[in-house]
Amino acid sequence: MKILVLNAGSSSQKSCLYEIQDNIPENPPKPIWSAQVEWRPEVAKIKIKTATAELQQDISASHSETIAYLIDSLHQGTTKVINDLSEIDVVGHRVVHGGKEYQSSVVITQAVIDTIQQLATLAPAHNPVNLKGIEAIQEHLGDIKQVAVFDTAFHSHIPDEKAIFSGAYEWVSQGIRRYGFHGISHQYCTQRAAKILGQNLDSLRLINCHLGNGCSLAAVKNGRSIDTTMGFTPLDGLMMGSRSGAIDPGLLIHLLRQENYTPETLDNLLNKSSGLLGISGISGDMRQILGAISQGNERAKLAYDIYIHRLRYYIGAMLASLQGLDVLIFTAGVGENSPDVRFSVCEAFGFLGLLLDNQKNHNHPVDINIAAPESKVKVLVIHTQEDWQIACECFKLH
């Protein structure tokens, strides 16, 4: 069975074509075809990879035209991997916000599209681009079966005392609660951790640190998320590349009342120009922050220190929810690639008996335990594979 996956983020889209035969294999296979698009103001920067070819192309085209270009590259030119588009059985999409309506993956119907649309105000940087992907597939692949896989689904069993905000009781019936995000990645890493360690999830308390452009933690017990740092929207919790994470809600009232902010200017400030970017004034990219620190830039150092403090602070919160810890996991762009961040975080938890193996930490670890043999907590670096997780969900629903 051939499954095309579109994993759209706020500024980029990863896409893969997978083939699954009779059963889901234990280890994720390489995709037959993969593509990455970065949306820049005037241009889509495209990279396509197959077993035998690599193609890089900048095109000036709309979202739908860019997806048409990707689809063409599946059966034409040097990146051709299928003879005909009818070989594709199903298309899976990452959808960031599923609200209270969706607690597991669903086959997409018009009603599903309408709901994703209604939820767009809660994830304005994500749900609209997810919808564009669904519509482009309808346009170019007709009525092929499409599946929505929600970032919120993995967190849908978080107990009420951790999910309900301590505001108005009416919020509960209005669906205002902690939903949590990055669930596709948190779920993949949870299952992968059990596989790497050869242990059953029933016996493991995990904290998964998803540190990409957006950042969140999940506390996982018995294979389920029981707490997480993102909330009603993907703005809560940790400091991120350009998002503030949690801040005093009284500050928002102050900005609206005294500083003439509007909902739009606040949204822009908190989602697009805060976090590492806002504090450093340089970039939301951790590589650039680390580079600037090595040049002695004090604002970059402050941004890094706040980022680490917030990570430690929320790991503390997840520890309290789990009442202990067996495995700490680092994943996504920063978590997978920055030994500095991993070291700075782990240093604070020596009191738990957590000890890193410094050599393993620096040796580009992928899917291994980087804790010292005597450490009481295992520390895994896992290459998150959201696309594969989405493909597996499609396979299960087909």
Ligand SMILES: Nc1ncnc2c1ncn2[C@@H]1O[C@H](COP(=O)(O)OP(=O)(O)O)[C@@H](O)[C@H]1O
């Ligand atoms: N070698 C590295 N060291 C530190 N950070 C890195 C490194 N490589 C990538 N990153 C970080 O990873 C981030 C992107 O992570 P990624 O998971 O790809 O994000 P997303 O899927 O949210 O767009 C970049 O902003 C960058 O800060």
Ligand SMILES: CC(=O)OP(=O)(O)O
């Ligand atoms: C939900 C979310 O924040 O996703 P991303 O990290 O892809 O922006």
Ligand SMILES: [Mg+2]
């Ligand atoms: Mg991501």
